[in-house]
Amino acid sequence: MGEVTRLGEGLRAYRLIAGMWIRSSLTYRASFFLTLIGNLVVTGLDFATILLMFTQVDRLGGWTMPEVAFLYGLSATAFGFADLVFGSLDVLGTRIRDGSFDTLLVRPAPVLAQIGADHFALRRLGRISQGGLVLAYALTAIDVDWTPEKVLLVPVTVAGGAVIFCALFLMGATFQFVAGDAAEVQNAFTYGGTTLLQYPPTVFGKDFVRGVTFLLPLAFVNWIPAAHILGRPYPLRLPEWTAWAPPLVAVAGCALAGLAWRVGLRSYRSTGS
Amino acid sequence: MFIEVDGVEKVFEVRKKTGFLKRERRQVRAVDELSFTVARGEMVGYIGPNGAGKSTTIKMLTGILTPSGGRLRVAGIDPSRERTKLAHRIGVVFGQRTTLWWDLPLIDSYRLMHRMYRIPDARYRENLDRLVELLSLDTLLDVPVRQLSLGQRMRGDIVAALLHDPDVLYLDEPTIGLDVISKSKVRDFLRELNEEHGTTVLLTTHDLQDIEQLCSRVMVIDHGRLMYDGPLAGLHEVGESERTLVVDLERELPPIDMGGAARVVKVEGPRQWLAFPASESAAPLVARVAAEYPLVDLSVREPDIETVIAKMLHSLGDTPKPPSDRTTA
Ligand SMILES: Nc1ncnc2c1ncn2[C@@H]1O[C@H](COP(=O)(O)OP(=O)(O)O)[C@@H](O)[C@H]1O
Ligand SMILES: [Mg+2]
Numbered sequence: 001m002g003e004v005t006r007l008g009e010g011l012r013a014y015r016l017i018a019g020m021w022i023r024s025s026l027t028y029r030a031s032f033f034l035t036l037i038g039n040l041v042v043t044g045l046d047f048a049t050i051l052l053m054f055t056q057v058d059r060l061g062g063w064t065m066p067e068v069a070f071l072y073g074l075s076a077t078a079f080g081f082a083d084l085v086f087g088s089l090d091v092l093g094t095r096i097r098d099g100s101f102d103t104l105l106v107r108p109a110p111v112l113a114q115i116g117a118d119h120f121a122l123r124r125l126g127r128i129s130q131g132g133l134v135l136a137y138a139l140t141a142i143d144v145d146w147t148p149e150k151v152l153l154v155p156v157t158v159a160g161g162a163v164i165f166c167a168l169f170l171m172g173a174t175f176q177f178v179a180g181d182a183a184e185v186q187n188a189f190t191y192g193g194t195t196l197l198q199y200p201p202t203v204f205g206k207d208f209v210r211g212v213t214f215l216l217p218l219a220f221v222n223w224i225p226a227a228h229i230l231g232r233p234y235p236l237r238l239p240e241w242t243a244w245a246p247p248l249v250a251v252a253g254c255a256l257a258g259l260a261w262r263v264g265l266r267s268y269r270s271t272g273s
Numbered sequence: 274m275f276i277e278v279d280g281v282e283k284v285f286e287v288r289k290k291t292g293f294l295k296r297e298r299r300q301v302r303a304v305d306e307l308s309f310t311v312a313r314g315e316m317v318g319y320i321g322p323n324g325a326g327k328s329t330t331i332k333m334l335t336g337i338l339t340p341s342g343g344r345l346r347v348a349g350i351d352p353s354r355e356r357t358k359l360a361h362r363i364g365v366v367f368g369q370r371t372t373l374w375w376d377l378p379l380i381d382s383y384r385l386m387h388r389m390y391r392i393p394d395a396r397y398r399e400n401l402d403r404l405v406e407l408l409s410l411d412t413l414l415d416v417p418v419r420q421l422s423l424g425q426r427m428r429g430d431i432v433a434a435l436l437h438d439p440d441v442l443y444l445d446e447p448t449i450g451l452d453v454i455s456k457s458k459v460r461d462f463l464r465e466l467n468e469e470h471g472t473t474v475l476l477t478t479h480d481l482q483d484i485e486q487l488c489s490r491v492m493v494i495d496h497g498r499l500m501y502d503g504p505l506a507g508l509h510e511v512g513e514s515e516r517t518l519v520v521d522l523e524r525e526l527p528p529i530d531m532g533g534a535a536r537v538v539k540v541e542g543p544r545q546w547l548a549f550p551a552s553e554s555a556a557p558l559v560a561r562v563a564a565e566y567p568l569v570d571l572s573v574r575e576p577d578i579e580t581v582i583a584k585m586l587h588s589l590g591d592t593p594k595p596p597s598d599r600t601t602a
Contacts, residue, residue, distance in 0.1 A: 024376040108360035
């Protein structure tokens with residue numbers, strides 16, 4: 001099967017299974033709306049922490065409040081999309097342990113699509129909307145000479161960042177083939193990643209910034225493109241063009257994670273009765 | 274041949290904690306040099322003690338597990354390499370694991386199968402109507418799966434596995450934990466499926482009656498190796514297993530004398546237990562008892578599967594080895 005038809009098959013299966021989960025969650029209507037509201041409140045509080053900080057200081061690592069909000073908006077929106085699509089990959093370990101992963105493998109659909117759509121939850125839209133709101137506010141508040149190039153970079157960054165986070169989710173999921181209880185590790189990288197990206201690179205040590213640029217390419221989710229748009233010095237004095245690197249990094253990350261996933265799947269050993 | 278298994282092996286590497294940060298690696302040979310073939314339309318019972326390697330075999334046949342060695346083909350397809358292609362040709366039912374959607378009405382799970390397998394509308398309708406009627410689920414289609422009994426759910430799973438008209442159906446312990454009625458419904462259905470539809474069926478079970486009522490051929494596996502492959506009667510012969518005729522007489526009598534045809538193993542008041550070879554029909558024995566003794570009631574008890582297998586393995590000179598013998602440190 002060609003890669004394109006596989007992708008088509010995957011998307012189709014994803015849609016079918018996600019639809020089933022949405023219907024399942026709607027059977028408990030009250031709890032559905034409660035979790036939706038709860039989710040909005042919790043993600044809202046997330047940004048409130050940052051606002052709270054700015055009541056004490058004027059600048060954070062040299063960045064103004066709207067600038068930090070810009071970082072936050074880019075990262076939270078990108079993460080929100082990735083979380084919507086692949087956020088359930090952390091159930092993989094449980095599925096492997098209780099044996100139900102076996103039943104996905106006998107279906108005529110790519111298993112990644114099936115497990116990605118597992119426990120699909122619309123309440124995750126809450127995170128995207130919250131991130132989008134913060135981003136919208138930041139775009140009006142930051143002091144930038146907008147050029148067409150900079151305007152275009154904003155959606156490209158969000159899309160690239162979403163895919164980078166997807167690759168991270170997938171990488172983390174692959175770990176669960178090796179260690180069944182690695183869901184925590186995955187969450188540390190993904191949720192942890194989005195949290196640290198809410199702060200400017202200037203508040204972290206150089207070695208740490210190097211790590212999240214070259215090892216885990218988180219810096220491409222927002223730091224570098226944001227630095228370009230805001231006309232600030234790039235972290236690690238990276239060359240100018242790297243602001244447009246997020247899509248490249250995203251594609252490379254996906255290729256790598258996809259490869260790892262295949263190896264992991266190949267080594268899958270089910271579970272003894 | 275529809276299913277070809279040739280020298281297939283599956284070795285699991287197991288790591289066990291033996292102390293702080295110390296781990297011991299062992300290899301468990303779950304399936305060992307296994308070879309057999311199954312022709313299209315056959316109904317085969319696959320039995321063996323717990324941990325013998327039955328589920329592992331089925332997982333390899335369905336592409337869930339990749340064999341460590343040997344060659345495997347189902348409908349000409351290498352299962353682990355072309356898992357999704359094979360999926361259209363096979364149906365799988367795992368006894369203790371439902372694939373139905375817990376919170377949704379039963380019919381929703383079937384609609385998902387309809388679309389996921391791209392079953393043509395007319396065929397889906399036809400199959401659904403037929404399967405649901407045969408397994409008496411017609412009135413339950415709108416009931417959420419979580420409200421179904423275990424037996425109903427199992428029947429529901431069988432329907433889900435067959436909507437796309439697979440050539441072969443694998444069932445891993447399909448009757449485990451089911452009530453008598455559900456068991457007999459499942460058996461009747463499988464027989465009909467095999468006879469009318471020509472579907473190839475491979476089932477593992479712990480219930481000898483499943484095999485007795487369904488399978489003309491039985492394969493026995495132990496420690497990952499095939500120990501017997503042939504008709505059930507042959508298994509009884511090899512293992513010299515016995516069935517038991519429980520006889521209620523009008524009154525207490527001395528032990529019944531049937532010559533060499535049966536021997537009395539227990540007497541309790543007017544009730545007597547007679548053992549006779551499982552490979553022989555009970556009818557002549559029953560007729561003779563009825564003719565010579567004042568009979569009130571009787572029943573026939575099957576030997577349980579563990580006993581039959583144990584006797585067979587014993588008579589083949591296989592002294593079951595403890596698992597540690599099969600492992601290397
Ligand atoms: N995923 C696994 N990892 C390690 N060992 C396993 C695994 N699956 C099965 N085994 C071992 O392989 C042997 C055969 O298991 P299984 O095929 O489940 O037996 P059965 O279904 O006949 O009861 C057992 O010793 C079991 O412990
Ligand atoms: Mg088993």
